[in-house]
Amino acid sequence: MDFNKMxxxxxxxxxxxSISAKATGINETASYLNSLLKxxxxxxxxxxxxxxxxxxxxxxxxxxxxxxxxxxxxxQPIDPENKWTHAPFGATEExxxxxxxxxxxxxxxxxxxxxGVMEAIKDNELHVNLKFLYEGEEEIGSPHLKDFIIKNKNRxxxxxxxxxxxxxxxxxxxxxxxxxxxxxxxxxxxxxxxTDLHSSLAAIAPSPAWNLINALKSIQDCEKVxxxxxxxxxxxxxxxxxxxxxxxPFNIEKMRDSYGLKNFKFNEKDNLIRxxxxxxxxxxxxxxxxxxEEGTKTVLxxxxxxxxxxxxxxxxxxxxxxxxxxxxxxxxxxxxxxNALGMENxxxxxxxxxxxQKMISSAIQTYGSKPIIMxxxxxxQPMALFTRELGIKNAISAIGVGDNLSKAHAPNESISIENxxxxxxxxxxxxxxxx
Amino acid sequence: MDFNKMxxxxxxxxxxxSISAKATGINETASYLNSLLKxxxxxxxxxxxxxxxxxxxxxxxxxxxxxxxxxxxxxQPIDPENKWTHAPFGATEExxxxxxxxxxxxxxxxxxxxxGVMEAIKDNELHVNLKFLYEGEEEIGSPHLKDFIIKNKNRxxxxxxxxxxxxxxxxxxxxxxxxxxxxxxxxxxxxxxxTDLHSSLAAIAPSPAWNLINALKSIQDCEKVxxxxxxxxxxxxxxxxxxxxxxxPFNIEKMRDSYGLKNFKFNEKDNLIRxxxxxxxxxxxxxxxxxxEEGTKTVLxxxxxxxxxxxxxxxxxxxxxxxxxxxxxxxxxxxxxxNALGMENxxxxxxxxxxxQKMISSAIQTYGSKPIIMxxxxxxQPMALFTRELGIKNAISAIGVGDNLSKAHAPNESISIENxxxxxxxxxxxxxxxx
Numbered sequence: 001m002d003f004n005k006m007x008x009x010x011x012x013x014x015x016x017x018s019i020s021a022k023a024t025g026i027n028e029t030a031s032y033l034n035s036l037l038k039x040x041x042x043x044x045x046x047x048x049x050x051x052x053x054x055x056x057x058x059x060x061x062x063x064x065x066x067x068x069x070x071x072x073x074x075x076q077p078i079d080p081e082n083k084w085t086h087a088p089f090g091a092t093e094e095x096x097x098x099x100x101x102x103x104x105x106x107x108x109x110x111x112x113x114x115x116g117v118m119e120a121i122k123d124n125e126l127h128v129n130l131k132f133l134y135e136g137e138e139e140i141g142s143p144h145l146k147d148f149i150i151k152n153k154n155r156x157x158x159x160x161x162x163x164x165x166x167x168x169x170x171x172x173x174x175x176x177x178x179x180x181x182x183x184x185x186x187x188x189x190x191x192x193x194x195t196d197l198h199s200s201l202a203a204i205a206p207s208p209a210w211n212l213i214n215a216l217k218s219i220q221d222c223e224k225v226x227x228x229x230x231x232x233x234x235x236x237x238x239x240x241x242x243x244x245x246x247x248x249p250f251n252i253e254k255m256r257d258s259y260g261l262k263n264f265k266f267n268e269k270d271n272l273i274r275x276x277x278x279x280x281x282x283x284x285x286x287x288x289x290x291x292x293e294e295g296t297k298t299v300l301x302x303x304x305x306x307x308x309x310x311x312x313x314x315x316x317x318x319x320x321x322x323x324x325x326x327x328x329x330x331x332x333x334x335x336x337x338x339n340a341l342g343m344e345n346x347x348x349x350x351x352x353x354x355x356x357q358k359m360i361s362s363a364i365q366t367y368g369s370k371p372i373i374m375x376x377x378x379x380x381q382p383m384a385l386f387t388r389e390l391g392i393k394n395a396i397s398a399i400g401v402g403d404n405l406s407k408a409h410a411p412n413e414s415i416s417i418e419n420x421x422x423x424x425x426x427x428x429x430x431x432x433x434x435x
Numbered sequence: 436m437d438f439n440k441m442x443x444x445x446x447x448x449x450x451x452x453s454i455s456a457k458a459t460g461i462n463e464t465a466s467y468l469n470s471l472l473k474x475x476x477x478x479x480x481x482x483x484x485x486x487x488x489x490x491x492x493x494x495x496x497x498x499x500x501x502x503x504x505x506x507x508x509x510x511q512p513i514d515p516e517n518k519w520t521h522a523p524f525g526a527t528e529e530x531x532x533x534x535x536x537x538x539x540x541x542x543x544x545x546x547x548x549x550x551g552v553m554e555a556i557k558d559n560e561l562h563v564n565l566k567f568l569y570e571g572e573e574e575i576g577s578p579h580l581k582d583f584i585i586k587n588k589n590r591x592x593x594x595x596x597x598x599x600x601x602x603x604x605x606x607x608x609x610x611x612x613x614x615x616x617x618x619x620x621x622x623x624x625x626x627x628x629x630t631d632l633h634s635s636l637a638a639i640a641p642s643p644a645w646n647l648i649n650a651l652k653s654i655q656d657c658e659k660v661x662x663x664x665x666x667x668x669x670x671x672x673x674x675x676x677x678x679x680x681x682x683x684p685f686n687i688e689k690m691r692d693s694y695g696l697k698n699f700k701f702n703e704k705d706n707l708i709r710x711x712x713x714x715x716x717x718x719x720x721x722x723x724x725x726x727x728e729e730g731t732k733t734v735l736x737x738x739x740x741x742x743x744x745x746x747x748x749x750x751x752x753x754x755x756x757x758x759x760x761x762x763x764x765x766x767x768x769x770x771x772x773x774n775a776l777g778m779e780n781x782x783x784x785x786x787x788x789x790x791x792q793k794m795i796s797s798a799i800q801t802y803g804s805k806p807i808i809m810x811x812x813x814x815x816q817p818m819a820l821f822t823r824e825l826g827i828k829n830a831i832s833a834i835g836v837g838d839n840l841s842k843a844h845a846p847n848e849s850i851s852i853e854n855x856x857x858x859x860x861x862x863x864x865x866x867x868x869x870x
Contacts, residue, residue, distance in 0.1 A: 301721070
């Protein structure tokens with residue numbers, strides 16, 4: 001297919017405002033994708049879920065292995081709209097870049113991969129069965145994906161999966177994440193009465209804020225999580241893992257400044273990299289109690305609330321940790337409401353698996369430089385849905401079109417056309433390795 | 436003076452909406468009071484401050500002692516206005532009560548005391564020189580009172596002072612507070628960067644929320660304040676103090692329910708009373724960081740803030756404690772912005788001082804029952820301004836007209852006319868003891 005035709009199709013889907021949070025353009029985008037797959041000879045289907053439809057495609061060639069490709073066709077809202085210098089759904093081309101909401105996240109990656117598949121078919125270089133799963137609710141937290149996947153377990157069965165969520169990193173090197181950290185998101189609420197009191201009563205009335213703070217310090221103290229068993233199931237790092245960490249490019253000053261930080265927690269680059277990829281975290285995402293405006297109010301609040309997100313590393317299990325935490329706080333005598341608002345398991349695919357090796361070698365072939373390899377992303381994606389619910393053995397995040405100028409989720413999202421082209425090529429080269 | 440005339444005058448001042456927060460009716464009320472003093476033969480004067488005027492009066496009889504009477508003529512705002520069933524400035528009489536904003540706090544007390552003075556003069560029972568200080572900014576935190584008092588130090592010099600802030604308590608017994616707890620109100624701010632970050636960076640970026648929580652736990656742990664020297668200057672209780680505590684009426688179930696609490700911190704009545712009046716507190720009045728709405732957001736906040744109010748007991752000094760806390764947190768290595776938003780010293784007048792004894796015996800004479808005596812109020816008033824800045828030796832809070840139905844600061848504030856009458860009488864009886 002002529003590259004300009006690929007760009008034309010890409011621009012077409014960019015022009016449809018498929019904002020899941022606003023319920024706009026969803027069915028139109030699903031229909032567009034379904035037709036696109038059909039036009040390219042891929043068996044496509046719009047599958048209904050309890051929420052937005054999934055577009056599902058299959059291309060079977062009786063190969064010994066099957067690869068599942070996950071992307072999403074919904075996009076973030078465009079606000080603040082007045083900060084856009086290019087129309088959010090105009091797909092404007094300028095100085096080698098294309099501007100639109102979803103250009104990088106995730107329509108660019110989705111489309112580049114389809115065209116890569118087409119190129120591989122055309123050149124007889126496709127040697128793996130393919131399944132495509134395009135979700136329409138990723139940007140609102142994939143509320144129906146788990147149930148949908150479990151319900152269609154056999155349909156989506158595969159040997160490997162490639163997820164979205166990769167990009168072009170430092171020195172124009174593609175990023176390959178061999179997994180993800182898991183997540184346990186909890187909310188703690190302490191309530192001691194029905195109404196805020198005059199703070200002179202603090203001498204005799206219990207304080208929900210202190211109760212909560214004492215609980216938080218029981219959960220983490222001296223920079224270590226104190227929940228029994230928290231660290232028990234962490235997979236030790238092997239030499240290959242250590243080598244991947246050692247190779248990770250990390251410019252301390254540049255990163256520190258780009259994050260607007262005064263300091264990192266550690267001074268040594270090796271420490272920073274090891275912690276970023278292999279340490280679980282216990283982050284206070286939010287805390288609130290009492291009077292938070294300017295000036296003074298002498299009040300003893302009636303309630304206090306905190307949200308904690310734990311990032312987990314293989315093979316910590318959020319469910320097990322949550323249960324342990326509840327028992328632990330209960331045994332310490334804390335009177336708290338404890339709710340889990342999110343759980344995702346960590347995933348790490350070994351760097352010497354076939355899937356990882358094919359992805360790495362095709363990246364070198366395509367980009368002419370070594371990819372940036374992450375043992376796992378420091379963030380979380382629902383990768384474990386595929387590995388745990390579908391039993392897919394290997395999962396990685398790779399082949400993305402965004403770069404450090406892409407501004408995913410922000411105004412003036414864009415990608416470089418060159419990166420789009422390279423992602424098409426990378427897909428094709430990757431698929432050709434399956435023979 | 437005929438009691439109905441007293442009520443008429445009282446209603447007049449109630450009808451002037453002297454809301455300091457809204458800057459309404461202030462000058463009109465000051466003028467009214469100035470005229471009232473003059474009409475009663477008291478040398479009155481409107482004194483300018485950097486804020487609302489003070490109305491000052493003097494009645495000198497060449498007595499050996501001088502008593503300063505402090506009240507305030509400003510009132511709280513009336514919102515929520517739609518909750519008032521009587522006009523907020525109507526001074527409506529109904530079922531033996533008078534309804535108006537300021538009826539109890541503090542115009543009722545102010546007026547009853549004036550009339551008590553008049554009665555004492557009329558019956559030749561006044562045996563003490565009097566100074567009257569009526570403030571117009573109490574309800575907005577007395578921002579100019581300290582400077583004003585220091586500037587007019589000689590003018591306001593006295594042997595004793597009676598403050599506002601008393602009321603009629605359980606079993607219709609008048610409350611006499613022999614002092615107040617002090618206050619140290621601080622704000623702690625932790626800032627680690629310029630912008631909130633994705634929480635996956637919690638592995639390497641410092642957390643202002645944890646920093647703050649660690650600081651809070653360094654300030655108080657195991658229910659004890661850990662600031663060096665915090666407890667050093669606490670005056671030990673003597674037997675007389677213990678007897679006053681023992682006599683304090685405290686119905687655990689009734690209080691607990693009235694505060695809407697599940698439980699108090701202690702089960703024993705004696706403990707509750709001792710803590711309420713004689714223990715310093717370290718209360719978290721407010722804390723905020725990060726995401727506090729419904730649901731989840733995986734964010735590492737850039738800043739966190741907490742407000743703490745310490746209630747102090749004699750002779751803890753807020754300034755000394757604040758300095759010690761700053762040094763202590765600094766030595767522990769905390770990177771925090773620490774500001775003091777309020778400081779007031781505690782005051783306790785010994786129960787066997789002449790002032791206390793006169794107040795107690797006149798209360799028994801007037802009410803026919805033993806007054807409820809507090810070693811000091813569990814709350815704070817700027818009493819130490821008078822004792823420390825003016826060097827007045829004895830200060831107490833007594834002779835108030837509000838009762839447990841009065842709803843000071845809330846809609847439908849009211850007092851019982853009978854309590855107004857008794858406060859007039861109590862003032863007169865109290866003054867008669869100075870011979």
